[in-house]
Amino acid sequence: MKPIHFLISSSLVVLLAACSQQESTQASGTLERDRISLISTASEIVVKSPVKEGSKVEKGQLLLQLDSKNQKAVLAKAKAELAQAQANLTKMLNGERAEDIDAAKANLANAKAKLTDAQKHYTRMSELVAKKLVSISERDNALAERDAAKATYDSAYQTWQKLTKGNRVEDIEVAQAQLAATKAEVVLQRHKLDELSIIATRNGILDSLPYHLGERVPEHAVVAIVQANTQPYARVYIPEPYKHKVHSGVTLTVHVDGIDEAMKGTVRWISVEPAFTPYRNMTEEDRSRLVYLTEIDLPDSANRLPAGIPLQVDLEGI
Template sequence: LVRQKLQSPSELDKARAARDGALAERDGARQQLDKLTRGVRTEDIDEATAKLASASADVALAERELADLTIIATRAGRLDSLPYNLGERVPVGGVLAILQANGAPYARVYVPETALAGYRVGDTIEVSVDGVSSPFNGRLRWISKESAFTPYYALNEQDRARLVYLAEIDLPDASELPSGLPLQAEPAHE
């Protein structure tokens, strides 16, 4: 038709372009049919496996970060105070939350060096609290191995008498006492 001058050359170019596009679509459909009939290519499987491994690593990292940023109390209790507000920087070793623990309270006392030899873990201790008429019986659960102040090897005989050792006494019958009360502890009379 172009040779006979019944159609313009641009119409010939458009027809050729439409034919080439249709051939390309046919080839793409044939490849898609081959892919569906033969199954997925190994490259696609490898790519999907790599994406899965990457996503699994991201999940593991996020779970680890969450675990690092999660604070879990060592015992049941009631939240007493949060010293910091959201967004504030907390110094290393800073107190993040103050809990009032459920269960039996305990007393922290200092045992003088001169009386230390008379105390053993498990001993019954009589604890007198200001404002409470009768004393409580407690059990000595822990005594520090090191003095609360100057090390013993740097002191002479007179200075050693001023050393004190931190100790903790369980008070199972004193659950109604608030924390922070002053007290006095002595070995129970037998």
């Protein structure tokens, strides 16, 4: 008869060998669904939180409202600048008012009359100087008056020309560009205002709300996580000896904890790199311990199952 300790040791060896064989022919993982992380675009205070964690949500539903007073003021300023740019362009396209043109025309006629009178006075002074009836200084004064009158006339003429011909094409194009810029600014600021309302982008379950009512959230912080209501998939780690057999499109048998009937899943992706990167040369035995993250699409029968359930995938017979 063999000793009792020998029998116990033999039994342990057989049991360990069976466990090792089972582990080597199965890959472990969990059932997962897409998780949507919604991020804040500004550092503001949470003023409304209408949905509780764990609730079903629909696309477009408000999950969190951040304080919008500051952004509304920025938008109002952008709208005022848009109105100003629009008014400036309209003024340039319509030209000057008829009253301003008439006033400029009257000033031009007045300047022309004064220039004519000054020219006649200068001509008379020149004739009198030739006859030595007046001094040269009086003629020079008449010349200065004539030149001043001509300058006034030229100025009035240019003003009248500007009012009647309208604005330059270049000035109108500048005004149009300013109007386009202010319109774009209004669109941008309105978009930033809308982003302060955190809404669900897909149907699903509100998985997490990291911030509470009254808290100030940092900019670019995750403020809500939605578990998408889509077909679940298995996320498992395939051992290195089976990697050459597992590729996109391969069908595998999946066992979900608590579900008696096995499911057929289809591999949609397997990582090129192992779960960790070796930092030195590895032996064949070491390489066999590497695992590769893999995602497997599950059938419609898995739709009712929640995320996070452990599962195993059969690798024998691939």
